[in-house]
Amino acid sequence: SSASSQALQNETMKSANDATTSSSSSGKESSANDDSTSPKRYIYTQVDMEHFKHSSAHKELLGFVSTMGKGLTSSNNTNSSSPHSYNAHAPLNDLSPALASLHGSLSCMSTWIDPNTTDGLPPDKEVKARFGNPVFRTWHQRLTERSGAIIKCLMECHGKYVNYNNMESLETTPTKEEILKECSQLGYQAASSSDDSSSTPPDHEISSKENEIITELRCYLHDAFGHPIRLDYGTGHECSFIVFLLSLCKIGCFNWTGAGGGTNPTSPEVIGHASLALLHAYLNVTRGLQRDYMLEPAGSHGVWGLDDYHCVPFYLGACQIRAREQWQQQRQQTQKKKKLEAKESSGIGTDTDDDDDARRLPDNPYLPESTTVTDPSDPPILDATHADNNDHWDPSIIHNRPNLESYRGTYLYLSCIHFIQQIKPGVPFFESSPMLNDISHLGNWSKVMAGLLRLFEGEVLNKLPVVQHFVFGSIFKANWTPSRKGPLEAPKRTFIGGPGGVEVTGGMPVTRAPWAK
Numbered sequence: 127s128s129a130s131s132q133a134l135q136n137e138t139m140k141s142a143n144d145a146t147t148s149s150s151s152s153g154k155e156s157s158a159n160d161d162s163t164s165p166k167r168y169i170y171t172q173v174d175m176e177h178f179k180h181s182s183a184h185k186e187l188l189g190f191v192s193t194m195g196k197g198l199t200s201s202n203n204t205n206s207s208s209p210h211s212y213n214a215h216a217p218l219n220d221l222s223p224a225l226a227s228l229h230g231s232l233s234c235m236s237t238w239i240d241p242n243t244t245d246g247l248p249p250d251k252e253v254k255a256r257f258g259n260p261v262f263r264t265w266h267q268r269l270t271e272r273s274g275a276i277i278k279c280l281m282e283c284h285g286k287y288v289n290y291n292n293m294e295s296l297e298t299t300p301t302k303e304e305i306l307k308e309c310s311q312l313g314y315q316a317a318s319s320s321d322d323s324s325s326t327p328p329d330h331e332i333s334s335k336e337n338e339i340i341t342e343l344r345c346y347l348h349d350a351f352g353h354p355i356r357l358d359y360g361t362g363h364e365c366s367f368i369v370f371l372l373s374l375c376k377i378g379c380f381n382w383t384g385a386g387g388g389t390n391p392t393s394p395e396v397i398g399h400a401s402l403a404l405l406h407a408y409l410n411v412t413r414g415l416q417r418d419y420m421l422e423p424a425g426s427h428g429v430w431g432l433d434d435y436h437c438v439p440f441y442l443g444a445c446q447i448r449a450r451e452q453w454q455q456q457r458q459q460t461q462k463k464k465k466l467e468a469k470e471s472s473g474i475g476t477d478t479d480d481d482d483d484a485r486r487l488p489d490n491p492y493l494p495e496s497t498t499v500t501d502p503s504d505p506p507i508l509d510a511t512h513a514d515n516n517d518h519w520d521p522s523i524i525h526n527r528p529n530l531e532s533y534r535g536t537y538l539y540l541s542c543i544h545f546i547q548q549i550k551p552g553v554p555f556f557e558s559s560p561m562l563n564d565i566s567h568l569g570n571w572s573k574v575m576a577g578l579l580r581l582f583e584g585e586v587l588n589k590l591p592v593v594q595h596f597v598f599g600s601i602f603k604a605n606w607t608p609s610r611k612g613p614l615e616a617p618k619r620t621f622i623g624g625p626g627g628v629e630v631t632g633g634m635p636v637t638r639a640p641w642a643k
Contacts, residue, residue: 165345165599168608175590177606183598187365188583190372190397191438195445195575197398199452212402212446214535218306220399224284224379226306230313231276232407238265239414249418257422258357262415266354272317273344279316281336283309284379302382339377342599346370349595351412352421359416360424361437361585362592367408368438371401373601402446405439405538412436413545425591432561432578436542437586440562441578443539447519448571450537454518521566521574525555 169178178184213219218226241248247268249259287305300308332340350367352359374380380392380400415421416435423434432440523529524543534544546559556563568574586592598604 165342165597165602167594167596168598168604168606169590169594169596170608170610172590174606174609175588175593178593178596178604179588181605183602183604184587186602187369187372188587190375191368191441191582192579193394193397194401194438194442195398195579197394197396198402198442198445198449199575200395200398202395211450212406212536212538214406217403217406218303218310220396220403221306222284222380222382222400223287223305223309224280224374225400225404226309227280227283227313227316228276228374229404229407230310230315231279231317232404232411233310234314234317235269236407236410236414238268239418249420255420257420259419260357262352262357262419262421263354265415265419266348266351268320269351270344270348271320273347274340275316275319276313277340277343277347278332279312280309280374280379281340283312287382288378338600342601343370343373345597345599346373346602349597350408352415353424356422356424357419358422358424359412359435360592361435362424362595364412364436364438365586365592365596369596369602371404376601398442398445402442402538405442406541409436409439409541409545417549425589432581432585433542433546433559437578437582439538439542441575441582443537443542444571444574444578446538447523448575450519451571521568521571524562524566 169175218229221229237243238245238247239249240246247261247265250261253259287309346366346369350363350370352363375392375397378392380396412435519529524540530540530544530547534541543562546562547555550558565574565577568577
């Protein structure tokens with residue numbers, strides 16, 4: 127319901143506003159976080175799962191994802207120029223310095239697999255396996271080696287320009303565009319160097335609190351790109367990246383100024399547009415891993431699930447197209463208002479009822495009563511082959527291949543559909559993705575948005591096999607005592623009986639594709 131969604135959004139905003147005190151006072155809570163500063167697992171059994179479902183961490187994470195979408199569909203966006211559009215040629219426009227640094231690091235990470243680069247890690251072509259190329263382990267090892275530099279770089283970019291509004295009066299102050307470009311380049315360099323110390327200035331000493339935050343953020347980043355032992359990727363890993371973004375939001379990195387609290391709260395609009403840009407960059411990395419390293423779908427429901435790997439990008443993508451609809455409606459209302467004002471100023475009558483009567487065709491038993499003469503001044507009704515900002519898209523737009531090709535770089539939902547068709551060529555969409563095919567028959571994008579958010583909560587956040595891999599620290603906190611203690615690891619394998627088996631860790635059976643032989 128709208129009330130519950132608003133409550134979740136308020137919960138996230140409150141977390142952002144209390145970011146600084148949230149980290150510093152974590153030791154006061156009765157939590158197992160007290161005995162260690164290193165993030166660890168808290169979900170082992172169904173008992174822990176019930177604690178998580180009713181925890182502040184669950185509310186924060188669901189509220190943050192909901193806020194991503196609400197930030198795009200907010201009424202505050204409708205007066206700007208094409209607020210729904212993501213500009214792939216200027217991806218840094220909606221980011222803060224810290225997030226621009228992260229965007230640069232993700233851009234560099236997408237090249238690690240490229241065989242044409244000097245240190246590229248292409249998949250081993252000699253490996254004969256249905257899923258999982260072992261070179262991914264080397265890729266992931268590089269991530270763990272360079273994650274410290276990536277996190278330190280983004281935090282330094284945030285600290286350097288945290289008081290940018292007070293610097294604008296100085297003659298030598300760079301523009302925001304110059305700052306974002308600089309931070310993106312620094313982030314790229316941090317991800318391209320194996321020297322962790324290169325990102326920390328000699329005169330900057332990292333405090334114990336900063337080191338604790340860096341350690342926690344590194345854990346979330348490590349878990350966001352797949353498991354190096356099982357060679358798989360799923361919605362749990364995607365969630366780790368969302369937790370990573372949530373944590374950055376809570377410590378203020380989504381903002382240009384302040385710590386995200388007090389007089390500088392992080393607005394839904396900032397969260398929505400920044401998340402859209404970062405998810406585009408994140409998917410550029412994960413899709414390369416899924417395609418080239420053939421990572422196994424972790425805990426997949428087979429063809430009866432939404433997607434083999436992702437959930438949140440579909441929700442955010444649906445919100446983006448809904449925002450496009452809202453913008454079109456606002457623009458049409460503005461055009462009608464201007465048209466009426468022009469008629470009034472020219473002395474032409476504005477009695478719409480008389481005008482409609484004059485335009486109605488004579489009675490004709492073969493035409494419907496409502497048939498009217500088309501006014502040449504009315505805007506033309508355009509089909510899906512016309513410009514993006516003019517045509518109407520309903521959820522069935524995913525079956526229009528020319529539009530998928532033309533707009534997949536701008537609209538996240540279309541990008542996700544295009545990738546499915548790319549990795550499953552020659553397979554009818556209704557067979558490879560029956561749930562997405564069913565969604566395409568819904569009447570409007572509002573229903574798609576609401577359904578996908580419920581799906582995220584029910585099939586991702588509320589499923590033990592997915593969230594059992596979560597780790598919690600001082601930013602993303604667990605406020606209960608886990609049912610087990612010690613360094614018990616998550617299951618190392620997904621399929622107990624092998625790729626052709628039917629028993630899966632967590633009790634989730636494998637569903638063979640209808641076309642499988």
